[in-house]
Amino acid sequence: MSNSAPLIVRLLASSVSVANRAGKIVRDVMSKGELGIVEKGKDDYQTEADRSAQKCIIASLSAQYPKLCIIGEEDNPDNETEVPSDWLIVDADKEVLLLNCPDSLLGVKEEDIVVWVDPLDGTAEYTQGFLEHVTVLIGIAVNEKPVAGVIHQPYYKSIVDGEKKLGRTIWGLQEAGVGGFSSAAPPDSLIITTTRSHSNPLVEKALQVMEASQILRVGGAGYKVLQLLEGQASVYVFASPGCKKWDTCGPEAILSAAGGKLTDIVGNFYKYGASESRPNKMGVLAAVNDDLHKYAISKIPQELKEALANK
Ligand SMILES: Nc1ncnc2c1ncn2[C@@H]1O[C@H](COP(=O)(O)O)[C@@H](O)[C@H]1OP(=O)(O)O
Ligand SMILES: [Mg+2]
Numbered sequence: 001m002s003n004s005a006p007l008i009v010r011l012l013a014s015s016v017s018v019a020n021r022a023g024k025i026v027r028d029v030m031s032k033g034e035l036g037i038v039e040k041g042k043d044d045y046q047t048e049a050d051r052s053a054q055k056c057i058i059a060s061l062s063a064q065y066p067k068l069c070i071i072g073e074e075d076n077p078d079n080e081t082e083v084p085s086d087w088l089i090v091d092a093d094k095e096v097l098l099l100n101c102p103d104s105l106l107g108v109k110e111e112d113i114v115v116w117v118d119p120l121d122g123t124a125e126y127t128q129g130f131l132e133h134v135t136v137l138i139g140i141a142v143n144e145k146p147v148a149g150v151i152h153q154p155y156y157k158s159i160v161d162g163e164k165k166l167g168r169t170i171w172g173l174q175e176a177g178v179g180g181f182s183s184a185a186p187p188d189s190l191i192i193t194t195t196r197s198h199s200n201p202l203v204e205k206a207l208q209v210m211e212a213s214q215i216l217r218v219g220g221a222g223y224k225v226l227q228l229l230e231g232q233a234s235v236y237v238f239a240s241p242g243c244k245k246w247d248t249c250g251p252e253a254i255l256s257a258a259g260g261k262l263t264d265i266v267g268n269f270y271k272y273g274a275s276e277s278r279p280n281k282m283g284v285l286a287a288v289n290d291d292l293h294k295y296a297i298s299k300i301p302q303e304l305k306e307a308l309a310n311k
């Protein structure tokens, strides 16, 4: 690994490599067929894949960057730094290592960084067989702001050099750009993407007022942001508190590096400091550009904002 690259660039390159390994763990648990499902709460599940992928990510990153603050979604019963040796990844993605670090991030130290890890986003969809919706998310925040991120999609199918390949990894770094996918212009009409497994009357009300030409209902925050990046949808609306900081940190960093915007449904950015509360209480509203984001915010009625604030 090149040690000469600035810390944020190295950490992003390491995150890409470890997300690939975590994605393989997610596929291996499914192939074995023993999901080990635990119910954490209402409509809220954890599987062996969530637990193992998180251990792989936290052990690998904390071995290389011991002073980082890493916050993962899952409460693992045992020590996250003791893992099988083939889960300890010290490689770093070569293409990402060559990125230009923005001047504002050159002086960043490990102690200044909070890493938000969602080892498996779209757990409901994973257990129900909607495997394309599943992603592994790593978000890197500095001064409470997402500056870099990874969305790994373990079940994405492609053909590389004539060979079938499973999985791809999308990354983004503030002011440096995005990679791992082909970006596309937003659709001509308003296509909204939203939850398929966590809806409620407030979520539906927020969709109704948008006057969209089409509503896509898919799982996971990572997958919905991928749909924005790839031109399948223009706005992501979720007027409910279910999403947490690990769901949005990585996707927000990539979306904003690509020119988009992710906020709560009032239009405020979330903060990603270590002491911030985990839930994204005021929902999620993301769009591929500023104009569409402004449009969507303007459509949210005051009573809906108040209902969410009082939840
Ligand atoms: N009510 C909820 N309880 C737990 N997690 C939720 C809830 N709503 C949303 N999430 C998390 O946000 C992600 C995006 O939400 P949705 O798929 O409903 O649009 C979900 O995949 C889930 O992440 P995870 O699967 O990592 O637990
Ligand atoms: Mg979960």
Ligand SMILES: [Mg+2]
Binding pocket: 118, 120, 121, 122, 221, 246, 247
């Ligand atoms: Mg999630």
Ligand SMILES: [Mg+2]
Binding pocket: 050, 073, 118, 119, 120, 121, 122, 123
């Ligand atoms: Mg998760």
